[in-house]
Amino acid sequence: MxxxxxxxxxxxxxxxxxxxxxxxxxxxxxxxxxxxxxxxxxxxxxxxxSATARNLSKQVSSTVGVIVPEISNSFFGELFSGIEEIVNKNDLSLLYCSNDDDEEKDMTALALMDTQRVRGVLYVPAVNYEAVGKRKEIERMLAALKCPVICIDRDIGLPFDTVHFDDKSALRQTVVTLAEKGCSRIAIINGNNRSNVLASERYEGYLEGLKEAGLPLDTSLVFHGEYHRGYAYETTKQLLKRKEQPDAVITCNNSLGRGYLQAVYEMGRQNTYTHVSLDRIEMLDILGISHNYIERDSFELGRRAAELLVGRIAFPERETQNILLEAPLIRETF
Amino acid sequence: MxxxxxxxxxxxxxxxxxxxxxxxxxxxxxxxxxxxxxxxxxxxxxxxxSATARNLSKQVSSTVGVIVPEISNSFFGELFSGIEEIVNKNDLSLLYCSNDDDEEKDMTALALMDTQRVRGVLYVPAVNYEAVGKRKEIERMLAALKCPVICIDRDIGLPFDTVHFDDKSALRQTVVTLAEKGCSRIAIINGNNRSNVLASERYEGYLEGLKEAGLPLDTSLVFHGEYHRGYAYETTKQLLKRKEQPDAVITCNNSLGRGYLQAVYEMGRQNTYTHVSLDRIEMLDILGISHNYIERDSFELGRRAAELLVGRIAFPERETQNILLEAPLIRETF
DNA sequence: CTGAAAGCGCTTACAG
DNA sequence: CTGAAAGCGCTTACAG
Structure with a gap:
């Protein structure tokens, strides 16, 4: 029927x-x-x-597209929840697409948004861009989109409204605070600072912090690899064997934080360094293990992004907004 | 332009x-x-x-709706990822809607699916149904939907294709194994077995296990509350003070598992009971803490559900399928 | 307050 | 292989 x-x-x-x-x-x-x-x-x-018929007739859509790397990562899951909260309040629905941090899938996702004629897109760009050619292609696709785009979490220099955390300040602040508390050899385990914008931002903050604290840069304490657990695990194990030891370690995303923990616990060396992770690790609280972290409210990130989009839909001509969310350092052990 | x-x-x-x-x-x-x-x-x-125009003209949609309780819970995040994998392979897109395990929102979500004329819906029903009236209303809405529905994770007796884990067997198996290994006083911390289908299934498995193992039911070891961390936390703290101690504790979802851990770690009593949790707790592995758990592959749950939908779209008249996924017990400490 | 008609951007028998 | 026409389910000036 x-x-x-x-x-x-x-x-x-x-x-x-x-x-x-x-x-x-x-x-x-x-x-x-x-x-x-x-x-x-x-x-x-x-x-x-029928929404389909109505949309065609009215020449507007009631759905908003979301492109995120991977929903099974809790950071993006929470981001997505925040988005949904605001989107639902505004009687819009959500078309979901992931990009796996892969530029090819990013293009597929964008093509989908285009053909679906969504009202706007909330976009967390894939950041493992090695090939600049693809990046240009993506920029072309974004420009061709006839709807507002909000760029989330990663600043890849696009001419859209943006929201992200101020990781650079957070890293700077972290280094300065560690130094104040007596640390002088601060290691950083980070993603690839050449191909990944997030990693380079964080590294810059680290450098600024050193300068501000009057500490020299010791490149033997700087680790740029992949944002994967295994990288931090291996790195930390190496680090533990070194002669010249650091006194603090900063891990720059949640996978790296887990890898670090895995290594120090495996070696029974959990109290060797002062550790600061980017993002809270809930399970540590539950187990009653104190830790230090840079706190980023990913729900809020989603909410703010969605609000930006709603605002942009209402006022297409308003000036570009760039929102920087604070990411405070939470100290529990030093 | x-x-x-x-x-x-x-x-x-x-x-x-x-x-x-x-x-x-x-x-x-x-x-x-x-x-x-x-x-x-x-x-x-x-x-x-324009997908809109094409859909209207062809009288079919290329998008599939997904209704899950909350995407920020990793179980559902992974489920959703599994769904996406299959859905993308079949050139369909995904309309997302959450229901917060609340029957009102469930109805809103269903109404959205209806008005969007989706090709099919992948549905994790809200399970906190107190009011039977609303449940009837939901069944009416489902019946009115002109597209196939796949019911996921919770069997609320709907006449659709279904996929879920065999929690009942898993619980039975767990109790039997615990008994074989010498446990005779097995506590269970569970959701509300009167209003929540999942909780009652799990409790049934527990009862069957006791019977099979020849163990008596001691109702002072049975805890039916909310699927929230706080409930398990409080319950466990009480339990630790009791005179008559259990020798094993089963926690029936990931929140309850966390609450249990929080309590035993807080009291420094982490080795008091043999603990079995429903679902693996990844962070424990990372910290090198062995634990026992019933393993459920939530990605696979999503994949199977999506495959069921794709099959149903291709063969609308085929018989109703009911898939039960195994959830094996993984023992690390006993 | 109501209706006839055109239009939104496509697809699809039908005829040639 | 190609085109004219009708249709998908709505909305919206326009006229009354």
Whole structure:
């Protein structure tokens, strides 16, 4: 059995389709008697208007696209939840697409958003761009999109509204605070600072912190690899064997933090260094293990991004907004 | 600037809209020369067909709806990832909606799916149904949906294809194994077995296990509360003070597992009971803390559900499938 | 307050 | 292989 249409209702109610449409869109313009009658019939036939038809006719969509690297990572899961909260409040729905931090999939995702004619897109760009050619292609696709785009979490220099955390300040602040508390050899385990914007931002903050604290840069304490657990695990194990020991270690994302912990616990060396992780690690709290972390509210990141989009939809001509969210350092062990 | 339409292309190429449409849908029916010319023009105008218009015209949608309780819970995040994998392979896109395990939101979500005319829905029903009236209403809405529905993770007795884990067997197996290894006083911390299907399934498994092992039911070891961390935390703290101690504790979801751990670690009593949690707790592995758990592959759950939907779309008349996934007990400490 | 008509961007028998 | 025309389910000026 097929869905009832506006024509079915019109026929049954002995009115025109226009009138039925009006009770949907501007009921105050319809005489009460006919309105009631039409509503009654709608109920009987359990009529619901087709969003597809409405969108085509009105030439706007009621859905918003979201592109994130991977939803099974809790950081993005929470980001997504924050987005949903605001999007639902504004009677929009959510089309989801992941990009796996891969530029090819990013392009596929963008193509989908285009063909779906979404109202706007909330976009966490893939950041493992090695090939500049693809990046250019992505920029072209973004420009071709006829809807507002909000760029989230990673600043890849696009001319859109943006929201991200101020990781650079957070890293700087962390280094300065560690130094104040007596650390002088501060190691950093980070992603690839050449191909990954996030990693280079964080590294810059680290450098600024050293300078501010009057500490020299010791490149033997700087580790740029992949944002994977295994990289931090191996690095930390090496570090533990060194002659010249650091006194503090900063891990620059949640996978690296886990790898670090895995290594120090495995070696029974959990109290060797002062450790600061980027993002809280909830399970440590649960186990009653104190730790230090840079706190980033990913729900809030999502909410702010979605609000930015809603604002942009309402005021297409307003100036580009760039929101920087604070990421405070939480100290529990030093 | 607006998107180019099929008419724009047709005009420029001096052919009819039908021909342009053909190069999109059945290019082999178009003479090579005209096809090439049209494709060229499409590129020049960076034309992409509107999914909205196409869906309306073809009377089918290319998007699939997903309703899950909350994406920020990693269990559902992983489930969702599994779904996405299959859905993308089949050239479908994903409309996301959460229900917060709340029946009101469940209805909102279903209404959205209806109005969006999705191709099918992957549905994890909210399970905190106190009011039977609402449940009936939800069943009515599901029946009214003109598309296939796959019911995931919770068997609420709906006449659809289903996939879930065999928690009942897993619990039975767990109790039997614990008994074999010498435990005789096995506590269970569970959700509300009256209002929550999952909780009652798990409790049944527990009861079966006791029977099979020849152990008596001691109701002072049975805890039915909320699936929240705080409930397990409080319960465990009480338990630790008791005179008559259990020798094993089973926690029936990941929040409860965390609450249990929080309590035993806080009291420094982490080795008091043999603990089995439902679902692996990754952080424990990382910290090198052995634990026992019932393993459920939530990615696989998502994949299977999506495959079921794809199959149902292809063969609408095939018999209802009910898939039960195994959830093996992994023992590390006993 | 209501209806006839055109239009949104596509697809698809039908005829040639 | 191609085009004219009708149709998908709505909305919206326009006229009354």
């Amino acid at each position: 097929k869905n009832a249409t506006i024509s079915d209702i019109a026929k049954r109610a002995e009115v025109s389709k226009a009138t039925v449409s009006r009770v949907l869109n501007s009921p105050e313009k319809v005489e009460q008697g006919t309105r009631l009658k039409i509503e009654q019939i709608m109920k009987e036939l359990s009529y619901t208007p | 607006k998107n180019a339409t099929i008419s724009d292309i047709a005009k420029r190429a001096e052919v009819s809209k039908a021909t342009v449409s053909r190069v999109l849908n059945s290019p082999e029916k178009v003479e090579q020369g005209t096809r090439l010319k049209i494709e060229q023009i499409m590129k020049e105008l960076s034309y992409t067909p």
